[in-house]
Amino acid sequence: xxxxxxxxxxxxVQEGEDFTTYCNSSTTLSNIQWYKQRPGxxxxxxxxxxxxxEVKKQKRLTFQFGEAKxxxxxxxxxxxxxxxxxxxxxxxxxxxxxxxxxxxxxxTVNP
Amino acid sequence: KAGVTQTPRYLIKTRGQQVTxxxxxxxxxxxxxxxxxTPGQGLQFLFEYFSETQRNKGNFPGRFSGRQFSNSRSExxxxxxxxxxxxxxxxxxxxxxxxxxxxxAFFGQGTRLTVV
Numbered sequence: 354x355x356x357x358x359x360x361x362x363x364x365x366v367q368e369g370e371d372f373t374t375y376c377n378s379s380t381t382l383s384n385i386q387w388y389k390q391r392p393g394x395x396x397x398x399x400x401x402x403x404x405x406x407e408v409k410k411q412k413r414l415t416f417q418f419g420e421a422k423x424x425x426x427x428x429x430x431x432x433x434x435x436x437x438x439x440x441x442x443x444x445x446x447x448x449x450x451x452x453x454x455x456x457x458x459x460x461t462v463n464p
Numbered sequence: 465k466a467g468v469t470q471t472p473r474y475l476i477k478t479r480g481q482q483v484t485x486x487x488x489x490x491x492x493x494x495x496x497x498x499x500x501x502t503p504g505q506g507l508q509f510l511f512e513y514f515s516e517t518q519r520n521k522g523n524f525p526g527r528f529s530g531r532q533f534s535n536s537r538s539e540x541x542x543x544x545x546x547x548x549x550x551x552x553x554x555x556x557x558x559x560x561x562x563x564x565x566x567x568x569a570f571f572g573q574g575t576r577l578t579v580v
Contacts, residue, residue, distance in 0.1 A: 450495070455506065
C-alpha cells in the first residue's frame with residue numbers, strides 16, 4: 354500500500370490564492386522529490402530536497418523538507434491557471450532504490 | 465536527447481488475454497521503473513530494473529512481470545488480464561548509479577491499457 358501520505362487529495366482555488374500540499378512518511382526518507390502532472394500528461398520532475406530542514410524556491414513555488422526528514426510541503430504563492438495539475442511527492446526510504454509516491458494533490462484553479 | 469519512449473500509447477484487450485508493454489529509456493540511463501496509475505490509487509510502484517536485474521518489486525500479483533535487456537530497454541507483461549488492470553502504465557528511467565539514490569525520474573507518456 355501507499356507508504357507516503359499526501360494531503361489534501363483535491364484543492365480548488367481562485368486564481369491569485371495560495372496553495373499548499375503536504376507529504377508525510379512514517380519513516381525517515383533519504384530524499385524527497387516533487388513532480389507535477391498536467392491533465393493528460395505524465396509526471397515531470399520539479400525538484401529534489403536531500404538535507405534536513407532544507408528549503409528551496411522556484412519562482413512562486415517553495416519546497417520544504419522537515420527537520421526529521423519525514424515530511425515535506427510544496428507551497429505555491431498567487432496561483433495561476435498554468436499551475437493546474439496533480440502534484441506528487443516521492444521519496445526513497447532507508448537507502449532503497451525504490452521511489453515511493455504519494456497519491457498526489459489535484460489542483461484546479463478558477464480564473 | 466530523446467526522452468523516454470513507451471509503446472504502444474493505447475491498448476484495448478479482453479479479459480484473460482496477456483499484454484506486453486515496451487519502454488525505451490533515455491540514452492545512458494540504466495534504471496527503469498514501472499508504475500501503474502489509476503484515479504483512486506495514484507502511482508503504484510510495480511518494479512525497478514537496473515542492468516538487467518530486478519532490484520525492487522512492488523506489491524502486485526505474479527501476473528505482472530518484467531524484464532530489461534542489455535540495451536536498458538524494458539518490457540512489462542501482464543498475463544490473464546482482469547478488468548481491474550485497466551490503467552495508465554508509466555515507465556520512468558533514471559541514471560541511478562549504484563549506491564547513489566539522488567537522481568530524478570524521467571517519465572514516458574505512458575500506455576493507456578483498457579481491459580474489456
